[in-house]
Amino acid sequence: MPPERAWRSGRGGAHMRLRGLVRKEFLQILRDPSSIAIAFVMPVVLLLLFGYGVSMDARHVPLAMVVEQPDADTAGLVGAFGNTEYFHPIAMPDMRSAERAMLAGRVSGIVHLRADFSRRLHSAGGAPIQLILNGVDANYARLIQGYVQGVWGAWLTQRARLQGARLPLAVDLQPRVWFNGNFRSRDYLVPGLIVVIMTLIGALLTALVMAREWERGTMEALLVTPVRMREILIGKLIPYFVLGMGGMALSVAMAVWLFQVPLRGSLWVLTLSSALFLGAALGMGLLISITARNQFVAGLLAIITTFLPAFILSGFIFDIGSMPTVVQWITRLMAARYFVAILQTSFLAGDVWPVLLPNALALMGMAVIFLGLSRRRARKRLE
Amino acid sequence: MTAARRILALTIKEFLALMKDRFSRVVVVVPPLLQTLAFGYAASFDLNHVPFAVYDEDGGAGARELVARFAAAPAFQQRAVIHRHADIRPLIDNRKVLMVLHIGPQFGRRLALGEPAPLQIVIDGRNSNTAAIALNYARSIVTGFNRQWAADRGRGGPPAFVEARAWFNPNLESRWFFVPGIIGLLTLVVTMMVTALSVAREREQGTFDQLLVTPMRPAEILVGKALPGLIIGVLEGAVITLIAVYWFQVPLLGSLTALFVGLCLFLLSAIGIGLMISSLSVTLQQALLGAFLFLVPAVILSGFATPIANMPEAVQLLTYANPLRYFVVVLRGVFLQGAPFGLLVGQFWPMAVIGLVTLTAAGWLFRRRMH
Structure with a gap:
């Protein structure tokens, strides 16, 4: 089959088209290095600042x-x-x-x-x-x-x-603190910060990519090619997924080696749940991008829906169980909430399946919903 | 056209650009107000219904009385009774309960003899802050039990006891502490959204060059770009203040003048930073990255959730460049302490300085684009 025919149809064609799209996206990333900065500079700067800066432990x-x-x-x-x-x-x-x-x-x-x-x-x-x-x-x-x-x-x-006397106390309280006997607040703040940072990375990487294509008119150029919408979306996701996983690996490495947070769970569980979370986070960014079709509005949405909700409603600092029921339900809409539970358990307690499994399933569900909605809303037509 | 009219024209154009789009109009107004409500309830270190289990090997009256005190406290909720030591681990590991009260078999006997009877509390330290707070609650329940026990039996209690009293917030409700801070958080996010992306958008679309060839001077463009952020910020700040006072019932003791002077100075400094980010970036993506690289440290290093006093010296120095740090002090001072205008001047001038420096820098960056 001549190459033009393969490009037009068939499985081999889909493969080739996808490869072309991914290659194009990578080239674009290299041309404006702010995406690379998002994936690698942001976690380093923020983790250094917070790992050393934020502490709940009062001293002196x-x-x-x-x-x-x-x-x-x-x-x-x-x-x-x-x-x-x-x-x-x-x-x-x-x-x-x-x-x-x-x-x-x-x-x-x-x-x-x-x-x-x-x-x-x-x-x-x-x-x-x-x-x-x-x-x-x-x-x-x-x-x-x-x-x-x-x-x-x-x-x-x-x-x-x-005085050789007995302590005149009826009951003597003896606390036994598991997983973090010294109350090192860094041990639970650093995994939580990783979640906040990854939420930002996920949204930042993809929130603008589709809107940019629409705004610059290059989407119309893409639409007249034989590529399918599904392929455009996957072509967008793969490069940013790779960048995001790179950022995650860097964050975990810093947590373990720089901040000495114990990693008691297994690495493959961590990798798998990170992939699920990234799927949800990138999917949300993509959905924002597709819904807004305009970089400015997509940027507004990315700012308002990611950082503060991930910071306050994820259980990173504030205990979800103590919130009113309605607010607890709202927290269920946050992918960050599930990832915080997974990371805190995975770092400090180990592979506790009854905690990991439901949270991982929730992340998977959110990834499927966001990506599915993106797919539905991204129609191959002009308005 | 006079300078004032030119500025007014640009301000109106900026408002139209923001408000004519259905999406951006909704995004600037609705989420911040909804988030005020959600965050106002969520941001609290007070614990409610913390689940616990009881492992009572003694079963005597004293043990039952102690457990009843825990079960009756609003901070705790009894979820399970266990009979084997091995049951503790799965309950805690799986996060079914936060803590287990373990009462040993000798508890009643030692209590009767007047020897200190140990109450062991096994607690999940994955979130060490929650664990510490829960232990503090537990400690005060045990202290209360001890005093009652001694008084009932005519025994002397401990020779000294701690009698704590808190100024400004007698019940130590942490909502009072967080809700005023949320005003700063959300107005910061809103002004960042409006300003940090605005010039970057014009530059990416090429309309900024057109703006530069108009008779407008760079300073006028700067003011025209800054005003919408200021107006939206002040309006939303006012609405969130109303929510704080009338919905969350946080006492507002100080003067509104001090509050709004602080808000305006804070917004000016935030706008200056936003416009700087905006004029430094070539694409919207870069502006968005810049906005986050400022927003996240500004919030986390502001003293909003974790005290600045706990940070290492070097990081504490860094917080002096953060306008939110000063505004959070102003907010809490005005709301809870009724701080007079004069006492807050020390917080006002750093914000004014940051605002002047960043606005001047943004103006300089605009001008540099021209040549």
Whole structure:
């Protein structure tokens, strides 16, 4: 068969046409390297910034210590605050100056021991350790409160041991934290960040590609060739899928070697679920691109539908189970949500199939829906 | 034509370009408002109905009373009772429960003898922040139980106890903390959308060159491109503020003047950055990449979700170039602390400086295109 005939029809033709399209797309990527920057520079910059920058762990929290009548008892307690890495106690002469320091943001809390502290320490009712917190950042305040409780508990235990007495506590809480015993917040933030970054990459890579062809009129040129719409779409997807997987591999490598996040699950599970997620993310970008048919609107849609929803509604930082039911349903529409569950489990817990399987199926379903919708909406005709 | 009329004409043209397209009109208005509602509910560190299981090897009255306290707390919800140690692992691994309360067989005896009776809590640390918060809740339940137990039996409690009180947000509701921040997040996203892509689009379509041959001066083009972003940003900021106050019931203690001065300065700096990105990019794809490369760090390093004080020194220095960092402080200050205008000046001027620098740079980049 002469080559022209093969180009026109038949399986061999489809193969050739697809190869041509993929080649063209790769050449276009090389000509405007911003796609390569999206896949490889963005994950490096963002992961470096966040891997080092974002942390939920408070260390050396500045705490004002107001002791109205210093003596041996109060010195022991103040010393206990100084002995942990959580606090940086700063002695203040009175409450007025401590309150001023807190309003100015120089301290995050005030520990106030009244003049009768030592007397009440030996009385039946016990002595209050007054703790005043700046409640504007409620979570931080609660964290500090927890640390103060910890210092208080340690101080009580040590005091009881020194006096040879029993710890007068009915129930002693002994936490056992699985998967992340040291509460290293980086270990769960980095997998979550990978999801946010991959969501952006997926949308950025494909959100504009179809719209660009329509806008520049090259789509019409493509339409008069024998290529089918299916082939155009697959031809668009393959190069960006390869780039996206490259970006993912780079992110995982940085997580494991640079940030020392343990990877307890197997690599093939990670690869497979990344492929599924990328399918959904690229499919969503493609759908945006096809629906908008105009790069500007596609860009608007890509910005508004990807970053903040992936950041806030994915369970990356905020616990989905604690959200109201309606909002929980909305989170089910986010591919990022399923990928966060997969990555956090896969990195920290291992191949736990009852978690991985339903989430992977959901990702597969979303990929199929987005790609199917793209296929349906991309008709080979002019309007 | 005077400069003012030329600017007005360009502003009107920009609005028409944005609003005549059915899609872009909807995209600029509807999603940010819907997202305000969804994010307002979602962005919270308060835990509700955290599922837990009970593994009680003791079964005595004390153990039951302790478990009842957990079951009654709104933060927790009992999902399962298990009878074998081996059942703990699958429950936690599969995320059926976040934590398991393990009460050993000696619990009741030690409680009766007045020895500390251990309550072991096995908790899923995959999200270590959620785990830490849940443990804090658990700790306060146990502390309450201990005090009650000691008081009922006339025994002395611990010789000292922590008495915590929080200013500005007595119940430590984390929604109060996040909802004002969302105003900054969404107005930033909207102005980025409107400005970062606008010049890039004109350049890609070649209409920017036509604009440059009109009698308009670069500064006038700059103002004409900046005004639509400012107007849309202020309007959406106002609507989101209304949602925060009337829907989410976040107290607004400070002055609206301070809030809107902050909003305008913040928008100016965001517009400056958006126009800079826009004039640096040759294609829309590059502008989109630039917008994300600014947006994502700006949000994550703003103190919106994680405190800036926890960041390493070098990163903290970087946050000084981030206008959202200042605006988040203004928002929380005005909403929760009732901060007066004077106290916020320290946040206002850095935003003004960032705005001036970036707008000047964008103007210079426009001019450079001309020659």
